[in-house]
Amino acid sequence: MAAAKLYGGDMAMPMTLRRISTIPSSGSFSPQRHVAAMAAKRSPKRLKYSTPRFTKEGELLCIEVDPSGVDAWKLEPVIELLKQGAVGAIPTDTVYAIACDCKNHSAVERLRRIKKIESSKPLSILCRSLRDIDTFTMGFPRGDGHGHANVFRAVKQCLPGPYTFILTASKELPKQCVGFGTTSVKYASRKNVGVRISDDALCQAILHHMDAPLICTSVKGPKENEWMIDPTAIGDMYGPEGLDFVVDGGVRVTEPSTIVDMTGPYPKVIRQGKGPILPWMVVEDEDDEDEDSRLRQHLIASGT
Secondary structure (H helix, E strand, O other): OOOOOOOOOOOOOOOOOOOOOOOOOOOOOOHHHHHHHHHOOOOHHHHHHOOOOOOOOOOOEEEEOOOOOOOHHHHHHHHHHHHHOOOEEEOOOOOOEEEEEOOOHHHHHHHHHHHOOOOOOEOEEEOOOHHHHHHHEOOOOOOOOOOOOOHHHHHHOOOOOOEEEEEEEOOOOOHHHEOOOOOOOOOOOOOEEEEEOOOOHHHHHHHHOOOOOEEEEEOEOOOOOOEOOOHHHHHHHHOOOOOOEEEEOOOOOOOOOEEEEOOOOOOEEEEOOOOOOOOOOEEOOOOOOOHHHHHHHHHHHHOO
């Protein structure tokens, strides 16, 4: 893949307003002057939701980095691109993931388009630490003295690691990440999200410099249950779809993460992957086909 320099998002043009003279004491009012004055004001709502829109110039950027992270300084351009709203492929401790800044609305929209994920479907997040999980979700079940085990203690023993935990999202997680892309879709009453803390040097190096978790979705091939583990092949397939960069951390394993649903009365394994099933986890009944189960199935498809 050819490497090319990419540039940042659109720069807002400075607003030029002509000087407005003082309204005469007689009380006369000029509609033209009033319109010019209003133009200088920006809607607080638009300010709240405005995010940089990344403009791609040139070809797909590919950066080859040692999997150990010894030359992680090479990731600086990638980190800057992510902050500007770029969408790219990064390695994890399981398969590769297509990722973007979870708080950049235009980036999330582009990720959905690249992976052809419907706006009504929830996405997963790559977290920097347990603090991120506490911020962007309602957290793990904790013991209450009434027979409910403190699962949080057990979870801490396997993170970072090859697990995706399904938790209830908090209000801090942007609505686009939990299936609120449009107003015409009937959303699930329980807004769940898959969360990961990857035990990968390159992934952690990127997250360390971000201000929020990354939205992530696993890189799959054209066939069902086929994982793309070669970064060169990922660039060839998704570059034409609009992917901005690929972090080449070598060929990865073919096993995705083990997914555990933490939203019910007990930790339920709904996909066994690289992470071993631990004694406090329960394997899901294959006959469970309720609405929540179908929602979890999409998280399985999009998780890493």
